[in-house]
Amino acid sequence: MERDYRLDNAKAIGIFLVVFAHVMSTSTITNYIYLFHMPLFFFISGKTMAIKEAEMPCIKFLIRKFKTICVPYFSFSLIFYIYWYIVERNIRDKINISTTKVLANIIIAQGNEELFVFNVVLWFLPCLFIAQLIVFLIIKKKYSNNTEIIFISILSISGYLLSKYSNIMLPWVLESALISTIFIYCGYKNELKKKNNDNIEYFNNNRLFLLCLSLSLLINHFFGSSNILARKYSSYFNFILAAFCGIYIVMYIANKFKNKYVQSVGMSSLIIMLVHEPIKRVIIKVMELLLNIEGEILRKSIVFSLLITLIIILVSIIIEKIIINYFPYIIGKNNKDKRYILSKL
Numbered sequence: 001m002e003r004d005y006r007l008d009n010a011k012a013i014g015i016f017l018v019v020f021a022h023v024m025s026t027s028t029i030t031n032y033i034y035l036f037h038m039p040l041f042f043f044i045s046g047k048t049m050a051i052k053e054a055e056m057p058c059i060k061f062l063i064r065k066f067k068t069i070c071v072p073y074f075s076f077s078l079i080f081y082i083y084w085y086i087v088e089r090n091i092r093d094k095i096n097i098s099t100t101k102v103l104a105n106i107i108i109a110q111g112n113e114e115l116f117v118f119n120v121v122l123w124f125l126p127c128l129f130i131a132q133l134i135v136f137l138i139i140k141k142k143y144s145n146n147t148e149i150i151f152i153s154i155l156s157i158s159g160y161l162l163s164k165y166s167n168i169m170l171p172w173v174l175e176s177a178l179i180s181t182i183f184i185y186c187g188y189k190n191e192l193k194k195k196n197n198d199n200i201e202y203f204n205n206n207r208l209f210l211l212c213l214s215l216s217l218l219i220n221h222f223f224g225s226s227n228i229l230a231r232k233y234s235s236y237f238n239f240i241l242a243a244f245c246g247i248y249i250v251m252y253i254a255n256k257f258k259n260k261y262v263q264s265v266g267m268s269s270l271i272i273m274l275v276h277e278p279i280k281r282v283i284i285k286v287m288e289l290l291l292n293i294e295g296e297i298l299r300k301s302i303v304f305s306l307l308i309t310l311i312i313i314l315v316s317i318i319i320e321k322i323i324i325n326y327f328p329y330i331i332g333k334n335n336k337d338k339r340y341i342l343s344k345l
Contacts, residue, residue: 035220042183048191077106085099
């Protein structure tokens, strides 16, 4: 089956926004990105589920997800924990937390930034695994559309209430997984509807694009940003509306062009997601030394932040090529799965 360049474009735009938002110091721009950048990846995973996985037997789906999500999660968690323990623990800002507790959280996977101090973005993988599994089990039950919508709504609102009003951190970021099921389900339904209607694309409405852009900007201005990991929401309605507006904006843009370089970035989005945080810290430190400019000043500059983001993405793609050629098993692949990313650039 030919890859959908629009999904690769969307993943490329999404991962660029993720890296940029992590590089640049908190600002109106980064707050706006936080409204939708992670919901976008949940939505895309739902579309991918409809393309490749919805008809799989439950056991096959579970094995596939363990290989493609859990194996990379545990592999990179251990790699970056060791790196943090040996190198970064003594040179980064000191966090008063037990190293044993941090190590144990690789298994428990509670959604706490300090517990993921070695690489904070890794929370996304256990969260994605649980959210996809929940949506898949609901879909496999063959309920009516209305019943599915009721189930997903209850789960998503429950996740919001747990995140907003409870201090309890559930294993495998369950509270965030629950709230995110709505994005996976909607991505799945959108792709299914497209397949059943001769591949009609639903992200080409100019007026809807402008409406989504306006609404998301207004929500960011008047109500502030959202953050799934930090459990920061102004309200459930604002979070969901802004997230879907952002998703529409990215999908609309992704439909407007076809470029092999952008597609390659999209195809590499998983590895970029997993490795960019530690790389970011190294590159900022190198630029500090080379330019004799404090890192925080670099991070307040849009120009420097864009430059650092592009360097991080390039380095991450090089690392992906090395992994795929020599260590494919750490991302749940074997020699038959090899693909040469940089040869396409």
